[in-house]
Amino acid sequence: MDDPSSRRADGPVRGRYAPSPTGPIHLGNARTALAAWLSCRAQGGTFVYRLEDLDAPRVVAGMATAQMDDLRWLGLDWEEGPDLAGPHAPYVQSARHKLYEAALDRLHRAERLFPCRVSRRELRELASAPHGPSGLVPYPASLRPTRLATDWYAQFHDDPDPDAALRFRVGDGDVPFTDHVLGPQHQQVQAAVGDFVLKRRDGVYAYQLAVVVDDLAMGVTEVVRGQDLLSSTARQIQLIEALGGEPPRYAHLPLVLDAEGRKVSKREAEAGLALTHLREAGVQPEQVVGYLAYTLGLLERPAATPPQALIEGFDLGNLPATPWRLPALPLAALQAVPPLR
Ligand code: GLU
Numbered sequence: 140m141d142d143p144s145s146r147r148a149d150g151p152v153r154g155r156y157a158p159s160p161t162g163p164i165h166l167g168n169a170r171t172a173l174a175a176w177l178s179c180r181a182q183g184g185t186f187v188y189r190l191e192d193l194d195a196p197r198v199v200a201g202m203a204t205a206q207m208d209d210l211r212w213l214g215l216d217w218e219e220g221p222d223l224a225g226p227h228a229p230y231v232q233s234a235r236h237k238l239y240e241a242a243l244d245r246l247h248r249a250e251r252l253f254p255c256r257v258s259r260r261e262l263r264e265l266a267s268a269p270h271g272p273s274g275l276v277p278y279p280a281s282l283r284p285t286r287l288a289t290d291w292y293a294q295f296h297d298d299p300d301p302d303a304a305l306r307f308r309v310g311d312g313d314v315p316f317t318d319h320v321l322g323p324q325h326q327q328v329q330a331a332v333g334d335f336v337l338k339r340r341d342g343v344y345a346y347q348l349a350v351v352v353d354d355l356a357m358g359v360t361e362v363v364r365g366q367d368l369l370s371s372t373a374r375q376i377q378l379i380e381a382l383g384g385e386p387p388r389y390a391h392l393p394l395v396l397d398a399e400g401r402k403v404s405k406r407e408a409e410a411g412l413a414l415t416h417l418r419e420a421g422v423q424p425e426q427v428v429g430y431l432a433y434t435l436g437l438l439e440r441p442a443a444t445p446p447q448a449l450i451e452g453f454d455l456g457n458l459p460a461t462p463w464r465l466p467a468l469p470l471a472a473l474q475a476v477p478p479l480r
Pocket of ligand 1: 158363364
């Protein structure tokens with residue numbers, strides 16, 4: 140394992156796909172994985188597969204392997220991952236606790252960390268301000284402890300307080316960044332989110348910490364993911380900078396809507412659009428890729444295609460910045476794609 144701040148400022152492109160093994164790969168996340176893979180391949184980069192399994196109660200047994208099998212069935216591949224190892228192994232977050240602890244130490248030394256006993260419910264009760272992204276109640280700076288014992292961190296380390304989470308002291312400036320699909324973005328993290336949790340009171344490392352530490356440690360230069368994570372990006376940039384790193388390029392793929400224009404929930408997507416379901420119904424992987432490529436504006440009409448045929452000339456900047464509306468009958472739409480002979 141390596142130092143999370145060891146990322147090179149320039150150098151070869153390193154893309155990644157980082158699913159949580161909590162449900163099957165469906166058309167929505169296959170589309171994101173395809174775009175991430177194509178962008179990395181078009182730049183001659185290295186593609187990393189990382190398993191984000193920190194939320195143990197939500198992890199589904201066998202899902203990590205099933206997800207990799209589904210993506211391989213589509214024709215995607217990676218140079219480093221849980222099944223292949225590589226220079227930044229292990230590629231499984233539950234085996235990377237030492238790195239997350241090292242990052243917390245560093246943030247503590249930089250005076251960006253504090254223990255917090257205010258529960259989420261108390262925060263909601265205290266909130267007078269409107270809720271921020273994903274219904275989050277921004278953590279008011281007024282709740283920051285004014286005085287902490289000089290050895291609070293060492294004490295916490297030796298004897299964790301089960302009622303305290305560790306929070307990141309955010310900066311108060313606006314965080315601008317370029318999204319390579321959605322265009323210029325910015326967020327005032329202090330007002331939108333406030334100081335956010337890095338280690339939960341139950342001892343679990345938060346997604347925001349783990350994703351940042353791992354992207355830095357694995358030298359990731361390009362992050363392509365769903366728009367549901369757009370509201371996390373400014374937070375992650377602040378954290379990356381506090382850890383002495385440099386942010387990667389970000390690209391968020393617009394939301395997936397159903398045929399009526401409603402947001403598709405993860406559960407709905409998994410139930411009706413899982414790749415395993417399409418595969419069992421006899422759909423060819425090239426039909427799925429060709430259909431997704433059509434929705435990404437890479438083909439004029441759906442036609443079965445292996446992913447390699449889409450690499451040349453692929454550019455994230457040409458992807459549609461508007462939501463993707465699913466067909467009313469996804470299986471029928473995929474079956475209607477002219478198959479490969
Ligand atoms: N593991 C996260 C998810 O499956 C994605 C993390 C990321 O791409 O930053 O939603």
